[in-house]
Amino acid sequence: MAEDGEAGTLWVVATPIGNLDDLSDRARKLLGTVPVVAAEDTRVSSRLLADRAERAELISLHEHNEARVVERLVEKLLEGADIALVSDAGTPLISDPGYRLVAAAHDAGIPVRTVPGPCAATAALSIAGLATDRFWFEGFLPAKSGARRKRLGELAGQTATLVFYAPARDLPAVLEDMIAAFGPDRRATLARELTKLHETVRRDALRPLHDWIAADPDQQRGEAVLVVAGSETTAPSVDPNALAEELARELPPSRAAKVLARLTGLNRKEAFELIESKRE
Known part of the structure; x- marks a missing residue:
């Protein structure tokens, strides 16, 4: 006191x-x-x-x-x-x-x-076997896949090592979205249930890491940290609004929405509504 x-x-x-x-x-x-x-x-x-x-x-x-x-x-x-x-x-x-x-x-x-x-983030970084001179702590990603892919797309060109938190039950879906945003060969380390009895640490490319986790229900239990290598080159970020304006001018609405969804992570409904707003 x-x-x-x-x-x-x-x-x-x-x-x-x-x-x-x-x-x-x-x-x-x-x-x-x-x-x-x-x-x-x-x-x-x-x-x-x-x-x-x-x-x-x-x-x-x-x-x-x-x-x-x-x-x-x-x-x-x-x-x-x-x-x-x-x-x-x-x-x-x-x-x-x-x-x-x-x-x-x-x-x-x-x-x-x-x-x-x-701290789970720094504990995972210390054993990930990835660069630690610069890192980006993102924490938890959005729960919905469309919003999650959009955010991962914004991070695709980040050259610093990326650190994410995730409930282990969501790992297959989260890793699938990371593959879509970063490519299947980006290196990553899973650190699950750190310091606990069933602690798991596994380092691999995103695709084989996803497949290994998806095949083992035990790896979908508890809490996880995903440490993902940064991009080797800085990619320009995609502005969904600017892209929607260009696509709305050049393509029919349905085709423009399909392209916009693929490039930004928006779902088809969100993409179509954004395209339509640019045509008004």
Whole structure:
């Protein structure tokens, strides 16, 4: 706790991504004494607090309530209480909620400190066998294939190594879309269930990696990180609106929509509607 009249400290604490032995001594000590813990899922994080002599105040902080809860947490900090911010696994704010709280703490003049540790993205990068001097962290791709292909098309010319998160059940579909956007020979590494009992690390070209995963239901369980090699040459990005204007002038609507869908990842309905809007 802070001294009288002083604000508390917001501690951003990394927690294990699977193996509980990866919790650092510093993180363990802090979580054993801090009076308030802001957790993505209090049921998950409570296991890290089981050895405490005194019960901590657990406050749920997730993507659906963050804007509402931030004011309450900042008030506690200004009253002098230290708060530990944790996510379900890994380093908070990396594809997890928390940035609004951190920003609000800075704005209020509250000290913000880090207790670094596990992070699935950097753990996967370290064992991927791909270039790590520059990398692009994309996190989770859109759930729908059309939007996913569109985003992957925008990344096709990125020369930095690409890092994606994905539920393992979605891997066959995600890899199929990556093949469409990047080509079947782009190198990639699957890092699934990192630090857990059934951890998988496999490096291959996208097509054989897809086929191997599709043939093994066990590889479609849990959580995964896909690390994909960057492009060897920078490809110009495709602007769907500009392309739609050109195609609408040169081709019949149905043919223009088919070409637009193939080049951008839009589905046929979306492509047709965009072509029609350019003809009005």
